[in-house]
Amino acid sequence: MTRLYRGRFAPSPTGPLHFGSLLAALASWLDARAHQGVWLVRMEDLDPPREVPGAAQQIISALAVHGLESDEPVLYQSQRLPAYDLQLEQLRARDLLYPCSCNRQRLHQLGRVYDRHCLAQPPSATASTALRLRLPSPDTPIRFVDAIQGPQQQIPAQDFGDTILKRKDGLHAYQLAVVVDDIYQGITHVVRGADLLEVSARQHVLFEILQATPPHWAHIPVINNLSGQKLSKQNHAPALDLSRPTYNLFHALRLLGQQPPETLLAADIATLLSWGVTHWHIQQVPRRPHCTDPLFSH
Numbered sequence: 001m002t003r004l005y006r007g008r009f010a011p012s013p014t015g016p017l018h019f020g021s022l023l024a025a026l027a028s029w030l031d032a033r034a035h036q037g038v039w040l041v042r043m044e045d046l047d048p049p050r051e052v053p054g055a056a057q058q059i060i061s062a063l064a065v066h067g068l069e070s071d072e073p074v075l076y077q078s079q080r081l082p083a084y085d086l087q088l089e090q091l092r093a094r095d096l097l098y099p100c101s102c103n104r105q106r107l108h109q110l111g112r113v114y115d116r117h118c119l120a121q122p123p124s125a126t127a128s129t130a131l132r133l134r135l136p137s138p139d140t141p142i143r144f145v146d147a148i149q150g151p152q153q154q155i156p157a158q159d160f161g162d163t164i165l166k167r168k169d170g171l172h173a174y175q176l177a178v179v180v181d182d183i184y185q186g187i188t189h190v191v192r193g194a195d196l197l198e199v200s201a202r203q204h205v206l207f208e209i210l211q212a213t214p215p216h217w218a219h220i221p222v223i224n225n226l227s228g229q230k231l232s233k234q235n236h237a238p239a240l241d242l243s244r245p246t247y248n249l250f251h252a253l254r255l256l257g258q259q260p261p262e263t264l265l266a267a268d269i270a271t272l273l274s275w276g277v278t279h280w281h282i283q284q285v286p287r288r289p290h291c292t293d294p295l296f297s298h
Contacts, residue, residue: 005037
């Protein structure tokens, strides 16, 4: 039985919406609408030190200005902490969790794959520790086909190792929260930036460990600034100009490979979005990890 399409856009409230985020939001919205599906907004507000007061509402308002509104109430991860703790306890009961006291310096020296030092030599009870997932089959390849970037494969033991699910500072890790919430919200399709393609395999395997069906993945190119850095709040990406939503959406469609006619620059938002849904072909999205647009890559 085919599941009803349920997609989502999940920004972090670390600043106002910028063009790179609009690109991801629009792509996920178009794919959901083209499949007569549901589109949700989830606020990933799990890291208070990085959050900007008022940014969550600014993002929601900016999306609305562009005609992109969640079909269900916005889910805030900060209100889901008990669900994450419950999942950690269930993993602990299955012997799939262990404490790790390794410091940043040691982890940096190891590179991207953890060597299970703290699984072999457990830290003392008084040590400050993170919690890692003990992968039951670290040598088994994780394979999936990305709708844009094509076939993907990673071997956990070689490519990422045991993932941290709860940080030393007590905050729940993104890798845990995103999977738990995708399961909770019944997400079937994830359309997002290609900067997250690398972590998709570790999320994919966590879905399987939690006995849930992984979503279909699709990763669009991310926008780089003129210095070659990802257009992001961390790299001081400018906020969207909310006075010209049609212009913003038109250029987002163009970068997504959808070839909107110039006449749509004079159209209203509803007409532009309707054209986008009718003509949406995910196969036309460029198959590359990043791109630069002089109009928005400042």
